[in-house]
Amino acid sequence: DAGITQSPRHKVTETGTPVTLRCHQTENHRYMYWYRQDPGHGLRLIHYSYGVKDTDKGEVSDGYSVSRSKTEDFLLTLESATSSQTSVYFCAISEDGGEETQYFGPGTRLLVL
Amino acid sequence: AQSVTQPDIHITVSEGASLELRCNYSYGATPYLFWYVQSPGQGLQLLLKYFSGDTLVQGIKGFEAEFKRSQSSFNLRKPSVHWSDAAEYFCAVGARRGGADGLTFGKGTHLIIQP
Numbered sequence: 413d414a415g416i417t418q419s420p421r422h423k424v425t426e427t428g429t430p431v432t433l434r435c436h437q438t439e440n441h442r443y444m445y446w447y448r449q450d451p452g453h454g455l456r457l458i459h460y461s462y463g464v465k466d467t468d469k470g471e472v473s474d475g476y477s478v479s480r481s482k483t484e485d486f487l488l489t490l491e492s493a494t495s496s497q498t499s500v501y502f503c504a505i506s507e508d509g510g511e512e513t514q515y516f517g518p519g520t521r522l523l524v525l
Numbered sequence: 526a527q528s529v530t531q532p533d534i535h536i537t538v539s540e541g542a543s544l545e546l547r548c549n550y551s552y553g554a555t556p557y558l559f560w561y562v563q564s565p566g567q568g569l570q571l572l573l574k575y576f577s578g579d580t581l582v583q584g585i586k587g588f589e590a591e592f593k594r595s596q597s598s599f600n601l602r603k604p605s606v607h608w609s610d611a612a613e614y615f616c617a618v619g620a621r622r623g624g625a626d627g628l629t630f631g632k633g634t635h636l637i638i639q640p
Binding site for chain 2: 445447452453454455456457460468470471502504513514515516517518519
């Protein structure tokens with residue numbers, strides 16, 4: 413299994429509070445991604461990173477920000493959580509160049525009350 | 526923008542029977558296609574991928590998929606399912622080689638295995 417960890421694995425928070433989710437990799441892969449998974453929607457891309465300090469928006473980026481100050485860490489921040497952001501969040505990584513396949517972390521289950 | 530359609534939300538198959546899960550994509554250029562499987566409460570595991578070359582690709586756990594450009598399809602097959610195959614299956618398409626800009630996923634097909 414690819415060396416990807418996500419923390420926390422579960423979180424309950426209240427509407428309006430800031431939340432930061434962390435993805436950590438030990439593979440030294442260049443690309444990192446954040447997806448959210450919701451019933452009936454599959455997985456949707458929130459943001460991705462193609463290097464340290466290099467990030468871009470995905471399909472559902474509103475309400476989320478990201479940061480990548482080190483190759484191994486990719487942070488997802490909900491500045492002011494809303495109930496619509498209750499979801500399961502997955503981090504993924506892929507290698508730089510060649511046949512890049514995305515490998516997924518175990519997920520973080522977030523409940524916003 | 527690319528899109529993926531998995532027409533079947535749920536499929537029920539008897540153990541030992543054959544399986545085919547459908548996937549149709551929409552993308553203007555050469556697609557890069559993937560099938561992932563997700564067991565309950567788990568992350569996603571890559572079953573197989575198609576980038577180029579032979580249109581019939583083999584994956585793990587006895588799965589295979591066939592890329593048909595004329596039908597914009599990438600259907601997943603297995604000749605004989607096992608109870609452990611019960612899971613959620615996702616088809617995905619990448620816009621660049623390996624999906625470096627992220628993958629677009631279908632909504633998934635929930636596979637139920639009957640004894």
